[in-house]
Amino acid sequence: MQEISSKLQRHLPRVAVDVMGLDFGPEEMLSGVCSALQTDGHRFEKIYLVGDTTVLTPLLERYGFNNSSVVEFIHASQVIEMQEKPIYTLKHKKDASMFRAIDLVKNGTADAILSCGNTGSLMAGGTLKLGPIAGVERPALASVIPTRQQRFILIDVGANPSSTAKHLAHNAILGSHYAQAILEKTNPRIGLLTIGTEEGKGNEIVHAAHSILKNLSLQNFNYQGLIEGFHLFNNTVDVVVCDGFVGNILLKTCESLFYHLKEYLKEELQKNYMRKMGAFLSQGVFLNMKKQFSPEHFSGAPLLGLNGWIFKSHGSSKEKSIAGALRTCLRCLEMYDLKTIQNDIASTNLMIEKLKENE
């Protein structure tokens, strides 16, 4: 950790991009990188494009990468398919672009990897190759959720579906630091998600995590207590802490409900001439809505808690989402202080031991 932190003081961010394994093919990834370089090229030291060079080299010129000092190609002969199991890919696809990209982070050549590929393999490969930060047992996936007033962080959205109280407490710390970097909040409000704020409701794991978090007094750790489902969209907290089972279901359901309502409105607004006219006059509303709630600006969910940076984007990511994910990546590398996290995790683990002794 200290090594990475001090390295980052010496150089600009270096990102390894897994160019293969996304739904719309390597061209889409290259377009995304191209778009990110146009706006933020000066903020990168290096972008390593990892993939099959026999496929990639003919594309070099099209994206203007042949004269770039920032972009460098790294060959990898294999591609991980979406349906392949981590246990299979780890054993049989050692030269996959995803694993080669993680290796670049592992050996210190890059600071972060971005991939739109197979989530299971990315998480398993990342965890095995980079290892967790000292004191952390399980990494957590964080996602940024837009609302009309603000954005909030949901952590964990699927890395660890069977969390202990300790894991939830760690998620709270990782999420707090992530919110400082990505939402630019100096003192983000943390809430622990449950099914009733009265004492005794919820389940035992949540009660135990609540006890730990209430007792923590870390710098910039602003625990607001238990929250319920209806608090998510009313600006109660900046970080919503839950296990990966609840978080993943919640994220997918919210995305699908939003899409569902959008489709409903679209269909209804086309039903007769008057409505079509109304839709035309108020089209600014729908454009704003799309802009405000679009996941493109907030893509790139990091797997937090590891000795290095792993960013995951949707398999179906397109150019804009990929550029957005690279921006997320930049912000994290520029802002997130891994040393402080390590200290906070150590203090939390001490607190957990103390609580156990007093039981």
Place this chain on the structure above:
Amino acid sequence: MQEISSKLQRHLPRVAVDVMGLDFGPEEMLSGVCSALQTDGHRFEKIYLVGDTTVLTPLLERYGFNNSSVVEFIHASQVIEMQEKPIYTLKHKKDASMFRAIDLVKNGTADAILSCGNTGSLMAGGTLKLGPIAGVERPALASVIPTRQQRFILIDVGANPSSTAKHLAHNAILGSHYAQAILEKTNPRIGLLTIGTEEGKGNEIVHAAHSILKNLSLQNFNYQGLIEGFHLFNNTVDVVVCDGFVGNILLKTCESLFYHLKEYLKEELQKNYMRKMGAFLSQGVFLNMKKQFSPEHFSGAPLLGLNGWIFKSHGSSKEKSIAGALRTCLRCLEMYDLKTIQNDIASTNLMIEKLKENE
């Protein structure tokens, strides 16, 4: 169970209504009952209004109940407040309207109770006084969720936050029967909610429940397998099975996201003259949307799996919601066959034993 079933063949539904303890006072409950009687009065044998008669009697005439042969008042001297804990109310509020109403079901005077009061006390009181159906360990709260194409049942939405695989399997059976009654589906599609449909994803409890459900071959039991968050709103299944922790968070989050988007649209549509004009021309869309997704038509969540019917409506229910809940109640009493459920639960428990032996 058999007693209730056979009783229902002899008479029309008799419902005990807990008139006290809701946010907008007993008048709102009486308005709701009045509204239900206007449209469906002929379908009830009796509605028992349970509450403080010193408060209720002066209101009799206003709602036209003084000449009604259907409505009957039952006195109860105490009221359970929203913030009171079940353990306290069970001990110190024995003459509460809610508990008196449950007693009417317990002693066979009524078939069901409807309450908008304190959920914890209603569930604890209901479970203790009525007891579970033979073979069921924990009751489950079911909620009807509207979508643009159809409606689906989410079960459990908060009764049992720490479910075992057996509880989840029971939720599937209770939900299937409820969908037959309330969605009028002869062969409702059942899905088990998890975070990835590939083998190995999710958690151990879900895997075990999936094994049980795959092996069940009950009449009208149509298990479709594992589903994810994004399947909820695209008409994949009619019944979504989960534990009370996930279900409660999901229900509250969806309600809040829907409200959030509605408020966003309202605000944006008022921003300038052109948009206001557009909103006016397409107002039919928003009226339809309100109608389609309004919870009023689907209020009254039953606590399933008990020897009698307990219906819970929001504490903030108003006239329309209460009338809607009474209609839900009627449908269940007319359609739901408790005897078949008992048989299905017995077959499921046998299957669980068999799976254990084969392990």
